[in-house]
Amino acid sequence: MSPDEEYIGELSLRIKLVPGEAYIWDCATVPAFRHRHLYSALLVFIVGELRTEGLCRVWIGADQDNEASQRGIANAGFQHVADLGISRVLAMRMVWVQGRSGVPDHILAEARRAFLEDRDKVWLKALSSPAGR
Numbered sequence: 292m293s294p295d296e297e298y299i300g301e302l303s304l305r306i307k308l309v310p311g312e313a314y315i316w317d318c319a320t321v322p323a324f325r326h327r328h329l330y331s332a333l334l335v336f337i338v339g340e341l342r343t344e345g346l347c348r349v350w351i352g353a354d355q356d357n358e359a360s361q362r363g364i365a366n367a368g369f370q371h372v373a374d375l376g377i378s379r380v381l382a383m384r385m386v387w388v389q390g391r392s393g394v395p396d397h398i399l400a401e402a403r404r405a406f407l408e409d410r411d412k413v414w415l416k417a418l419s420s421p422a423g424r
Contacts, residue, residue: 292316292337294346302377304386306350306405313341314405315351318360325359334367350405370394373402 293314296307306314315337320330338349351369353360365371373388386407390399 292341299352302375302386303384304375304377304406307408308350308405311345311347312405313346313349315349328363328366330360330363331366334364334369338367348401350402372398375406 293306293316294308294312296305297314297316298305299316308314315334318330318333334351341349349369351364352375353364355361355374371391372394373390376385376387376389378385388399388403388406390396390402
């Protein structure tokens with residue numbers, strides 16, 4: 292768990308948190324203990340402890356193809372807010388946050404702030420400018 296910032300190596304991305312937030316990362320269940328809902332139970336415990344410490348938001352993520360982690364995260368009560376997209380156009384690496392249906396704009400804005408520091412606005416503006424057309 293990180294309370295201020297963390298480098299997400301597999302994404303080559305740094306998440307920056309504000310006071311009251313935390314990021315849970317690098318979780319795994321030993322194969323012999325899988326399918327017992329231990330991951331979900333651990334996440335519920337961690338979030339409960341963080342709330343008693345005054346934290347109001349906890350971020351967590353998993354690869355889209357990691358269905359077991361996705362289920363465990365959902366079973367622990369996390370809301371799927373957004374998907375991160377990463378692509379390369381020539382030499383430029385573009386990262387964006389795609390909000391999920393029904394997620395309030397202010398929550399999506401917080402995800403962009405935490406994961407992108409609003410960097411996606413820079414290339415979106417460049418793409419929409421007359422020189423970018």
